[in-house]
Amino acid sequence: MIARRLVPHPIVSILLLVVWIMLVNKVTVGNLILGALFGLAVPVITAPYWPDRPKVHRPFKVVEYVLIVLWDIIRANIEVAFIILFKPNKKIESHWINVPLELTSAEAITVLAGTITMTPGTVSAMLSADGGNILVHCLHTHDPDAVRDEIKHRYERRLKEIFQ
Amino acid sequence: MELVAEILISAFLVIAGIFGIAGSYGLIKLRDSMQRLHAPTKATTLGVGGVLIASVLYFALIKQTISFHELLITIFLLLTAPITANFIAKTFLAQNVEPEELPGTGRDYGWAVYEDPPGGTGIADEEQRGE
Amino acid sequence: MELVVASAIGVLTAGGVYLVLRLRAFPVILGLSLLSYAVNVFIFSSGQLAVNLPPILQKYGEASYTDPLPQALVLTAIVISFGMTAVLVMIAIGAFLDSGTDRVNVSRDNSDPEDPVK
Amino acid sequence: MIELALIFAMGCFGLGLLFNLYRIIRGPQASDRILALDTMVINAIALLILYGIRAETATYYEAAMLVAMVGFVSTVAYCRYVLRGDIIE
Amino acid sequence: MGDASNLLVIIALLPFAGALVPGWMIRAGRNACATFTAIPTILALIMLGLLAPDVFAGEVIQAEFSWLPQLGLSASFFLDGLGLLFAGMILGVGLLIILYARFYLSGDDPMGQFYTYLLLFQGAMLGIVLSDNILLLLVFWELTSLSSFLLIGYWKHLPEGRQGARMALAVTGGGGLAMIGGMLILGNIVGSYNLTDILASSDLIKSSDWYLPALILILLGAFTKSAQFPFHFWLPHAMAAPTPVSAYLHSATMVKAGVFLMARMWPALAGTEAWFYIVATVGLITMVLGALIALFKDDLKALLAFSTVSHLGLLTMLLGFGTPAAAVAAVFHIINHLTFKAALFMTAGIVDHEAHTRDIKRLGGLARLMPITATIGTIAALSMAGIPLFNGFLSKEMMLEEASHTYWFENPWIVPALATVGALFSVAYSLRFIFHTFGGPVRDDYPHKPHDPPFGMYAAPALLVVLVVLIGVMPFLADSLVAVAASAVTGEVLDPHLKIWHGVTPALYMSIAAIGGGILFLLLHRPFDRAWLATPRPEAKIIFDWIVEKLAALARWVTETTHNGAISRYVAIFTVASVALGFAAYSGGGLGPETRELLPIPPLVAVGWFLLVAGVGAVVAFHRTRFRALVVLSIIGLMISAGFVYLSAPDLALTQISVETVTIMLLLLALHFIPKETPKESGALLRMRDGLIAAVAGLGTGALAFAFMLRDVDTISGFHLDNSYEGGGGSNVVNVILVDFRGYDTYGEIIVLGIAGLIIYALMTALLNGPAGRKLRNTDFSRDLSRDRHPLMMVVATRVMMPIAVMVGIYIFLRGHNYPGGGFVAGLVIAIALLMQYMASGFAWTQMRQRIQYHAMIGFGVVIAGLTGAGAWLAGKPFLTSAYGYIHRPPIEEFEWATALFFDLGVFLTVLGAVMLMLYSLSRIARYAGQQVNLEPMDYDPADRVKKREGSE
Amino acid sequence: MSHWIIAPIILPALLAPILGYVMRHDVTIARIGSIAGTIAMVAISAGLFASAAGGDITVYRLGDWPAPFGIVLVLDRLSALMVLLTSVLALIVLIHAVATNWDAKGVHFHALFQFQLMGIAGAFLTGDVFNLFVFFEVLLIASYGLMIHSGGRQRMRAGLQYVVMNLAGSTLFLFALGTLYASTGTLNIADLAVRLQQIPVEEAGIVRVAAMLLMIVFAVKAALFPVQFWLPGAYSNAPAPVAALFAIMTKVGAYAILRVHNVVFGPDIEATGDMAGLWLFAAAIVTVAIGAIGVLGARRLLPLIAFSVLGSMGTLMLAIAAFTPGATTAALYYLVHSTFAAAALFLVADLIVKRRPGDSLTTLPATVQNGLFAALFFGAAIGMAGMPPLSGFLGKLFVLDNLRAPGQMAWAWSAVLAGSLVTVVGFARAGSALFWKSTAFVLPENTVTESEEEEEVPITHEPARAWEVAPTMAAIGALAALSVFAGPAARYLEATSDQIIDRTGYVAAVLSNPDGLKPYPKPHDAEDGGYEGDIAAKDDDHTTGEAH
Numbered sequence A: 001m002i003a004r005r006l007v008p009h010p011i012v013s014i015l016l017l018v019v020w021i022m023l024v025n026k027v028t029v030g031n032l033i034l035g036a037l038f039g040l041a042v043p044v045i046t047a048p049y050w051p052d053r054p055k056v057h058r059p060f061k062v063v064e065y066v067l068i069v070l071w072d073i074i075r076a077n078i079e080v081a082f083i084i085l086f087k088p089n090k091k092i093e094s095h096w097i098n099v100p101l102e103l104t105s106a107e108a109i110t111v112l113a114g115t116i117t118m119t120p121g122t123v124s125a126m127l128s129a130d131g132g133n134i135l136v137h138c139l140h141t142h143d144p145d146a147v148r149d150e151i152k153h154r155y156e157r158r159l160k161e162i163f164q
Numbered sequence B: 001m002e003l004v005a006e007i008l009i010s011a012f013l014v015i016a017g018i019f020g021i022a023g024s025y026g027l028i029k030l031r032d033s034m035q036r037l038h039a040p041t042k043a044t045t046l047g048v049g050g051v052l053i054a055s056v057l058y059f060a061l062i063k064q065t066i067s068f069h070e071l072l073i074t075i076f077l078l079l080t081a082p083i084t085a086n087f088i089a090k091t092f093l094a095q096n097v098e099p100e101e102l103p104g105t106g107r108d109y110g111w112a113v114y115e116d117p118p119g120g121t122g123i124a125d126e127e128q129r130g131e
Numbered sequence C: 001m002e003l004v005v006a007s008a009i010g011v012l013t014a015g016g017v018y019l020v021l022r023l024r025a026f027p028v029i030l031g032l033s034l035l036s037y038a039v040n041v042f043i044f045s046s047g048q049l050a051v052n053l054p055p056i057l058q059k060y061g062e063a064s065y066t067d068p069l070p071q072a073l074v075l076t077a078i079v080i081s082f083g084m085t086a087v088l089v090m091i092a093i094g095a096f097l098d099s100g101t102d103r104v105n106v107s108r109d110n111s112d113p114e115d116p117v118k
Numbered sequence D: 001m002i003e004l005a006l007i008f009a010m011g012c013f014g015l016g017l018l019f020n021l022y023r024i025i026r027g028p029q030a031s032d033r034i035l036a037l038d039t040m041v042i043n044a045i046a047l048l049i050l051y052g053i054r055a056e057t058a059t060y061y062e063a064a065m066l067v068a069m070v071g072f073v074s075t076v077a078y079c080r081y082v083l084r085g086d087i088i089e
Numbered sequence E: 001m002g003d004a005s006n007l008l009v010i011i012a013l014l015p016f017a018g019a020l021v022p023g024w025m026i027r028a029g030r031n032a033c034a035t036f037t038a039i040p041t042i043l044a045l046i047m048l049g050l051l052a053p054d055v056f057a058g059e060v061i062q063a064e065f066s067w068l069p070q071l072g073l074s075a076s077f078f079l080d081g082l083g084l085l086f087a088g089m090i091l092g093v094g095l096l097i098i099l100y101a102r103f104y105l106s107g108d109d110p111m112g113q114f115y116t117y118l119l120l121f122q123g124a125m126l127g128i129v130l131s132d133n134i135l136l137l138l139v140f141w142e143l144t145s146l147s148s149f150l151l152i153g154y155w156k157h158l159p160e161g162r163q164g165a166r167m168a169l170a171v172t173g174g175g176g177l178a179m180i181g182g183m184l185i186l187g188n189i190v191g192s193y194n195l196t197d198i199l200a201s202s203d204l205i206k207s208s209d210w211y212l213p214a215l216i217l218i219l220l221g222a223f224t225k226s227a228q229f230p231f232h233f234w235l236p237h238a239m240a241a242p243t244p245v246s247a248y249l250h251s252a253t254m255v256k257a258g259v260f261l262m263a264r265m266w267p268a269l270a271g272t273e274a275w276f277y278i279v280a281t282v283g284l285i286t287m288v289l290g291a292l293i294a295l296f297k298d299d300l301k302a303l304l305a306f307s308t309v310s311h312l313g314l315l316t317m318l319l320g321f322g323t324p325a326a327a328v329a330a331v332f333h334i335i336n337h338l339t340f341k342a343a344l345f346m347t348a349g350i351v352d353h354e355a356h357t358r359d360i361k362r363l364g365g366l367a368r369l370m371p372i373t374a375t376i377g378t379i380a381a382l383s384m385a386g387i388p389l390f391n392g393f394l395s396k397e398m399m400l401e402e403a404s405h406t407y408w409f410e411n412p413w414i415v416p417a418l419a420t421v422g423a424l425f426s427v428a429y430s431l432r433f434i435f436h437t438f439g440g441p442v443r444d445d446y447p448h449k450p451h452d453p454p455f456g457m458y459a460a461p462a463l464l465v466v467l468v469v470l471i472g473v474m475p476f477l478a479d480s481l482v483a484v485a486a487s488a489v490t491g492e493v494l495d496p497h498l499k500i501w502h503g504v505t506p507a508l509y510m511s512i513a514a515i516g517g518g519i520l521f522l523l524l525h526r527p528f529d530r531a532w533l534a535t536p537r538p539e540a541k542i543i544f545d546w547i548v549e550k551l552a553a554l555a556r557w558v559t560e561t562t563h564n565g566a567i568s569r570y571v572a573i574f575t576v577a578s579v580a581l582g583f584a585a586y587s588g589g590g591l592g593p594e595t596r597e598l599l600p601i602p603p604l605v606a607v608g609w610f611l612l613v614a615g616v617g618a619v620v621a622f623h624r625t626r627f628r629a630l631v632v633l634s635i636i637g638l639m640i641s642a643g644f645v646y647l648s649a650p651d652l653a654l655t656q657i658s659v660e661t662v663t664i665m666l667l668l669l670a671l672h673f674i675p676k677e678t679p680k681e682s683g684a685l686l687r688m689r690d691g692l693i694a695a696v697a698g699l700g701t702g703a704l705a706f707a708f709m710l711r712d713v714d715t716i717s718g719f720h721l722d723n724s725y726e727g728g729g730g731s732n733v734v735n736v737i738l739v740d741f742r743g744y745d746t747y748g749e750i751i752v753l754g755i756a757g758l759i760i761y762a763l764m765t766a767l768l769n770g771p772a773g774r775k776l777r778n779t780d781f782s783r784d785l786s787r788d789r790h791p792l793m794m795v796v797a798t799r800v801m802m803p804i805a806v807m808v809g810i811y812i813f814l815r816g817h818n819y820p821g822g823g824f825v826a827g828l829v830i831a832i833a834l835l836m837q838y839m840a841s842g843f844a845w846t847q848m849r850q851r852i853q854y855h856a857m858i859g860f861g862v863v864i865a866g867l868t869g870a871g872a873w874l875a876g877k878p879f880l881t882s883a884y885g886y887i888h889r890p891p892i893e894e895f896e897w898a899t900a901l902f903f904d905l906g907v908f909l910t911v912l913g914a915v916m917l918m919l920y921s922l923s924r925i926a927r928y929a930g931q932q933v934n935l936e937p938m939d940y941d942p943a944d945r946v947k948k949r950e951g952s953e
Numbered sequence F: 001m002s003h004w005i006i007a008p009i010i011l012p013a014l015l016a017p018i019l020g021y022v023m024r025h026d027v028t029i030a031r032i033g034s035i036a037g038t039i040a041m042v043a044i045s046a047g048l049f050a051s052a053a054g055g056d057i058t059v060y061r062l063g064d065w066p067a068p069f070g071i072v073l074v075l076d077r078l079s080a081l082m083v084l085l086t087s088v089l090a091l092i093v094l095i096h097a098v099a100t101n102w103d104a105k106g107v108h109f110h111a112l113f114q115f116q117l118m119g120i121a122g123a124f125l126t127g128d129v130f131n132l133f134v135f136f137e138v139l140l141i142a143s144y145g146l147m148i149h150s151g152g153r154q155r156m157r158a159g160l161q162y163v164v165m166n167l168a169g170s171t172l173f174l175f176a177l178g179t180l181y182a183s184t185g186t187l188n189i190a191d192l193a194v195r196l197q198q199i200p201v202e203e204a205g206i207v208r209v210a211a212m213l214l215m216i217v218f219a220v221k222a223a224l225f226p227v228q229f230w231l232p233g234a235y236s237n238a239p240a241p242v243a244a245l246f247a248i249m250t251k252v253g254a255y256a257i258l259r260v261h262n263v264v265f266g267p268d269i270e271a272t273g274d275m276a277g278l279w280l281f282a283a284a285i286v287t288v289a290i291g292a293i294g295v296l297g298a299r300r301l302l303p304l305i306a307f308s309v310l311g312s313m314g315t316l317m318l319a320i321a322a323f324t325p326g327a328t329t330a331a332l333y334y335l336v337h338s339t340f341a342a343a344a345l346f347l348v349a350d351l352i353v354k355r356r357p358g359d360s361l362t363t364l365p366a367t368v369q370n371g372l373f374a375a376l377f378f379g380a381a382i383g384m385a386g387m388p389p390l391s392g393f394l395g396k397l398f399v400l401d402n403l404r405a406p407g408q409m410a411w412a413w414s415a416v417l418a419g420s421l422v423t424v425v426g427f428a429r430a431g432s433a434l435f436w437k438s439t440a441f442v443l444p445e446n447t448v449t450e451s452e453e454e455e456e457v458p459i460t461h462e463p464a465r466a467w468e469v470a471p472t473m474a475a476i477g478a479l480a481a482l483s484v485f486a487g488p489a490a491r492y493l494e495a496t497s498d499q500i501i502d503r504t505g506y507v508a509a510v511l512s513n514p515d516g517l518k519p520y521p522k523p524h525d526a527e528d529g530g531y532e533g534d535i536a537a538k539d540d541d542h543t544t545g546e547a548h
């Protein structure tokens, strides 16, 4: 309990240490110590704004997910760039897609929405009032349902494994 | 080695440039606002990403000085781009699109822009709070 | 380069002055912030322009730097004009809520305050 | 070679700035303007970094970082204004 | 200085000291008050008596104190014959008036006030006649105007009193100001403001080119004071004052001040053509005109007033003649007029007091009802008419004698003829005063049954008529006084022998003609009166009031059209003036040679420039749709920051971009409460005008900047570069300048921010407690275009971004001294981070989670910065002297600290506190306007759905 | 090294936050603190005054940096006089504000008041033009807060205008400073004086612009034509005690011109010549006229007073514009006088107005203590209108007596004399309308005076307590004292003006950096950082380089 008070968000603390090192742009013992200090201190200050920290199971899944997403991002960008540069506007076929969610953790939903936005020609436009659905706008597709299924299968499933 | 580095860096720069221009071009080319939204969120982000990586490589390989703080900016952008896109999309929808024009949620709560969340939007403040 | 900066100053000033001469508080505020941009660049340019000579001392070896003093002056000016703008904005709100109009000119004939409730 | 690549990249992002400007002025929707502004900020960041590479100095970096941060905040603020009126309700 | 001089000074000061008495004594009752008020006057009179012998012996008593030597103003007094004469009159009559007023004033008049004013006036008059320094004289001169203003307006309930008082003040005060000019010129010519010096240097004055202006200005003062034509009109209206005042000011003393002045300056100014033609002519006209008007006045006091005007004219004319004999006559007539006119005023007062009217047409037959008063009045009036055996006759004879051989532009007739006419009129109105008031049958329609007043009331006039008769019969009694006074006037020793019979002279014929004609005129008064009433005459008062009103209206118009609260016009004028004067200044000099060649313009810079210009254009074009303008404003900020980075000013870039963001936030928050659009109000012409002004201003600043960018000067900043590291312990010279070399500027700057925070908070409080607050209560500003206020995604993103942003803030703060950054930027970064949190979960919620006392934060900031500066005192160093050093504590790498860091901490706290206090105030307003607040960080946490489901199962 | 010079700045600067944050919940404590602080300030500035009276110029080098590289405070007769004047006025005004409960009508009055004092003192004491700007801003922003203290419709809008006008002024100030630095390369007043002497007129185009723009900036503060328009609206809508305090604010502008345009751009400097004098003189003449006309035309009491202030500023500027020792002495005398006169008028006006509905000059039934208020108003009015026996009359004579240059005399004299006649008439009309009851002069129809729209102000009918009247009396008393002791006063002011005119003395005092200042090493011997370990306050064993 005390530990939880002192280190409200271990992950964040680590993230902050990394951030610090990036900021000072020099890996030295001093910087590491300083960064660790701030990394521990800052979350304590900002803890009230992040009441209940999410629990992350299967950290290695995170790595896998990150890699997939990065790859998708690049793919997405190439696709989109192609559409923008070479596809005549009238040939572009956009769709609204409703993606019902099984995720219930706010963090997970956010990550999913973010992923959707960053990956193949889709932008997550908004959630439903109770966070049960994501409204996705698809820049160009002939089969909206396929897109939805890919989202649920490729990302949401993994996120469920990570967050629940 | 030197040459390889140069080629690598140059490649990153050129690709970044192409993505960058693609994003901005899409902004004027595409016909409706939602479509335009796709362009920058992705292309430009990656464009910047490319530039930042190029910078890292440049300092590392050519100047022989380790410099990775550019990555922080990349993280920043990757973290914020979806939120930005989300907000802009809502701005567009709220101003120009009626709920009927959208697919339903198929559940008892509609889309957030048009419907109050369960349990309303808060309480009237008897402004005793704060200082 | 100098011409670029000078003309920028001129354009900013012109835009600022024009907006300051408008009849409503908000454009006046916009104009004043344009003017403060203009004057900041103006002061900055009083120290002679230089590319890639930031006044940050290199520990080793001789180096030449641009004139740091105008930069410090501009920083002070920026901060001050920020404070001023904030106060002005607040007073503008106050004047509007109190009198129901955001006209800057107080004259007898405008006895038709529009309703702040809109 | 790097020099040429730099110039090319700068050209692209510079041109991008002009496109963004067009969209900001032209609109038509508030969302378009905000989006274009956000893009312009990102392009500016890219250009700052490119200048940093070219000048072989890190002084451009802080600016880029700060621009990235405030760019996000102000974009959100603009949207919130349109959506809710009061941005910190 | 001998005792004599001391006495003189005491005399001059006694009345002022005495002016304090009535205020106290009035509590002790009216008699006590009157008595004690009389005491200073009596004392002064006695002292004057003690000095008199020396003066008669031809000695001039002087006393001098330095007052404002740099100006040539000294408190110096002198007493010569003329001074003695007037001082005697002022004090003597003053005493009688005090006595008379005791009985005259009614029970409900504030007597204490009256006596205070009276003594103030007495002091001022004494000052005039005793001053030996013309600046000092001016002081007293204006004082008489002021005190008479108070005395005339004494009866506050009477509008006539007010108007009369204002008119008197305007006319005499105006004359006084003219006289100031004249006196200053005079002093300029002579090189001294000392009266004795001036009187001594008559030739110098008269030969100077400035003589005529000086003369005219001084005479303006004299004429206005002495109610000379064309300024005669104020005197009758001053008669609204209580009779004692009229008797004192408007017959005996104040109106004589002008005459006194002319007599005083006689040696310096008189004897020239200009003097003769101005003074004598004005006097002559006034004498005739005053007498004529007096003839048709039914109000006793008005009649006396105009007769006074006429007699003042007579005196002026005599002084105008500029001959010693005329001077003697003038002095003698001053004495005589004093005696009979004061007596007559008091008589009129008694009549008014008893019969409750002063209207001749309602009087008559009083001789039987109030014989004593009648006798007094009759004797005095006969003297005024210039009937032999009364003193008035003697001086009038001398006047006519002088007139009889005075040429006016080679014409021997005009002056004598008009003088006779004047005399004739005065006979007529004097007899009318007697017969129409006291003569005739007793009537039964007096407003109040009159009878003789108590002794105290007629004692004073009685005493005066005794003098009238005495001098009239034994004129030689007045010899010495007249002699000494007249010699003082002329500056040469005279000793006139006043006698009743001068033999058969032209003057005698003229008198006879006057008396005969006068009687005839009186018999024919009725028809003349009708004719007079029939003929249209300009009414001075109406004209005066009309002029003043019109002037006031004009002034009001000018003022309200120029200062009509049109700030946009003020600023336009300000701008035009700046540009025009700036150009004027420039064209007075030239430009040095150019010492730099221009830097190149890379294409990207050109692009940036284009964006900037387009941005400005867009802001101007969009300024009506305010939100749009705000969006465009960002471009400008962005481009300027980029420009700063490019031009080697990273600190500027950081500060600019963060300030600009916060500013736009504030504007967005403000826009929530004010109209969203700007109506199209200014017409095309106005917009063209403004466009022109703007263009010129822009051209000016741009050209100026371009001009100096091409020319180097050696600046002091070399020192800063050289000393930044060793002296200031930092390698970011800009930051070292901010926190060390010019830390004092930054200290002032953060105080500005702190104050801004305070004001905004105070203003918010004032608003909410004011009418705006009530309005707000039933106003809903919320534009809920969207129903989600605190969207989930934003909240989550913020949870990650916030800590990172705080890290960045810390980083920027710590390195500021050596690299771009520092307390100010760090403060803004943290503020922006918090702002992000507010936007995510709302202000109220965030506040609830963490109560930060923003007031305290500002306070600490300012105090910390201040104390850091003051800390240097301990080392015996000046404020803000910095110290610094390095710490090597392995494994922590060398970490440099400086007191400047604490100072920067002050900056940091102030900035953060100020910005947050502003946001707090704004959100407070919004919530006051009935805005709802959320108790949860986000609108709806989907996890609750799960919980609910679990709960339901 | 005496640190007292900076006390008038630091004392309020440290007191204000405490007042604003610690004491803001208890008005009584705040009052005690504020008054105590102000009394202390009076004492301190009196001490400074005494120490400067001898004629030696004390220089305080902030941060221990040599002039012209750091910022210096300069205490000479002039700055000492101005600071003393400020603090005495402040005490009077503060007591009035407390006695009449003005301070409790809004929050943070005392904090803002102290900050205001800090700003004014700082402006008077600094020897650096940019620092002058900074303290101008401090005193201005504080004045914004005081101006709109306790809010209210008219006041708020007037406040908005006041702020806008001054922001425009501040912007011009910055333009001027940029130009000045670009053309001289320095900011220290003494150093500027030195460098100006070396600029030949044919190369002085830019610096002349700087001089002119600076003059306009100061003219805005001093409310000179054509930048005087803002003053009546601002002063007549400000809370009375604040308006009274503002009497010193216009003087800040006058002071700045006295200082800068004597020391730096003096008439004997080839580069600028008598440029300033000519323009100032013309502007002052018009200002006198505007003031007088405004007084005659005013429908309301407070604007009337505001316009009389304008007139007095015009007269003051006439004297300053002459740039001769005599005229400067006269100017200083008139400056002190007009400060107290304006304050007295606004204070007495406050006592009167709060007992009538609004301040329009219509005659109404007598208020309580009509006599007392009449007397006070009469005193203050003759003071301002320049009638004896108060100092206004002497001041007027003093000014006129020193304006004898052929070109000036006729204009100046007729303007001032005619002006004071009109003013006297205006005050007479106002006074008789206010205190001599029944209809005096009827306002034309269609007049909806501002104050009639404002319904919020409550009217009291209680007699003024001694404490409420005392400050007004004190102000009038000051006028009387200034008149009685005109001789000694003028002697000090004469010495002061000599010191102002004598540029060399000032320059020598500021630029002669004694030993014991920071080292000024050449760039290269930077390597040996002898500063390891604990605090290394800069060592004193170097003499300063680059002294002019």
Ligand code: NA
Residues within 6 Å of the ligand: E651, E734, E735, E738, E816, E820, E821, E822, E823
């Ligand atoms: Na800094």
Ligand code: NA
Residues within 6 Å of the ligand: C075, C076, C079, E738, E746, E824, E907
């Ligand atoms: Na700063």
